[in-house]
Amino acid sequence: MGNNILKGKKGIIFGALDDRSIAWKVAEQCHEEGATFVLTNAPIALRMGEINKLAEATQSAIIPCDVSLDADMQLLVEQATEKLGGKLDFVLHSVGMSLNIRKKNPYTDLNYDFMHKTLDISAISFHRLLQTCFKADALNEWASVVGLTYIAGQRVFPDYSEMAEAKSMLESIARSMGYHYGKAKKVRVNTISQSPTMTSAGSGVGGFDAFVTYADQMSPLGNATAGDCANYCVSLFSDYTRMVTMQNLYHDGGFSFTGVSREVMGMMKDV
Ligand SMILES: NC(=O)c1ccc[n+]([C@@H]2O[C@H](COP(=O)([O-])OP(=O)(O)OC[C@H]3O[C@@H](n4cnc5c(N)ncnc54)[C@H](O)[C@@H]3O)[C@@H](O)[C@H]2O)c1
Numbered sequence: 230m231g232n233n234i235l236k237g238k239k240g241i242i243f244g245a246l247d248d249r250s251i252a253w254k255v256a257e258q259c260h261e262e263g264a265t266f267v268l269t270n271a272p273i274a275l276r277m278g279e280i281n282k283l284a285e286a287t288q289s290a291i292i293p294c295d296v297s298l299d300a301d302m303q304l305l306v307e308q309a310t311e312k313l314g315g316k317l318d319f320v321l322h323s324v325g326m327s328l329n330i331r332k333k334n335p336y337t338d339l340n341y342d343f344m345h346k347t348l349d350i351s352a353i354s355f356h357r358l359l360q361t362c363f364k365a366d367a368l369n370e371w372a373s374v375v376g377l378t379y380i381a382g383q384r385v386f387p388d389y390s391e392m393a394e395a396k397s398m399l400e401s402i403a404r405s406m407g408y409h410y411g412k413a414k415k416v417r418v419n420t421i422s423q424s425p426t427m428t429s430a431g432s433g434v435g436g437f438d439a440f441v442t443y444a445d446q447m448s449p450l451g452n453a454t455a456g457d458c459a460n461y462c463v464s465l466f467s468d469y470t471r472m473v474t475m476q477n478l479y480h481d482g483g484f485s486f487t488g489v490s491r492e493v494m495g496m497m498k499d500v
Pocket residue numbers: 243244245246247249250251252270271274294295296297322323324325326350377378379422423424425426427428429430431432
């Protein structure tokens with residue numbers, strides 16, 4: 230049972246692919262807390278059909294949008310405000326895709342056409358979303374926009390490849406747009422840096438199982454789940470966090486500030 234802390238709030242949720250998706254859990258939690266929203270994903274992802282179950286459960290409309298296309302983004306923002314009957318209070322950007330990782334190209338042999346596409350989908354799309362909302366004046370004052378990121382934006386994780394650059398750029402866009410949108414309309418923009426999470430995008434990263442275990446053993450609280458992340462998103466969409474903006478917020482059970490844990494040292498003993 231929710232506490233209705235998002236009652237009356239309207240939003241857009243990007244990136245629910247299947248019930249493992251972080252965005253899927255966020256949608257369920259936002260619904261539980263009284264929000265109404267539009268769900269969106271790339272047309273090719275919508276064809277899988279899984280999202281229809283979520284739309285039904287949360288009484289949401291689905292509007293297709295390939296985040297790398299200006300026209301799609303404009304149509305989405307236009308149609309979402311129309312369907313929801315007014316300006317928006319929150320947006321979740323939960324989108325990421327690396328063509329070079331998908332094609333298993335090593336970091337020292339990247340295809341740059343692929344890299345451009347990766348940056349466009351995973352980072353520039355956050356700017357495209359915010360700029361489209363800005364120009365259409367589609368967000369209410371104190372609206373909250375959240376993007377999902379990973380600590381590879383700050384530190385090297387060898388198999389994260391070009392997604393590290395995408396995440397650094399995403400976080401930078403959150404800061405810059407947070408400034409401009411904050412000044413103009415009191416809109417807040419943040420990124421959440423989430424623990425590794427078993428989802429479709431996550432498991433595309435090489436050696437992901439070992440990676441999840443390592444992070445879990447390093448973090449004093451263990452890994453944050455997709456459900457935990459959904460709760461954090463709800464708090465950022467709510468009025469309880471009105472003065473939080475331009476931040477990269479670690480949501481990782483303490484991983485980011487742990488040098489080493491006894492558990493991980495223990496694993497090294499026999500090496
Ligand atoms: N899973 C993890 O370990 C982890 C950790 C930290 C951050 N994140 C981030 O969380 C976000 C959500 O990922 P997830 O783990 O829930 O995986 P996911 O695969 O469920 O979600 C990724 C989504 O991006 C969508 N997408 C890809 N290309 C698109 C396009 N051109 N237009 C519109 N949508 C497009 C996919 O259809 C999918 O719904 C991503 O930004 C990811 O990098 C994930």
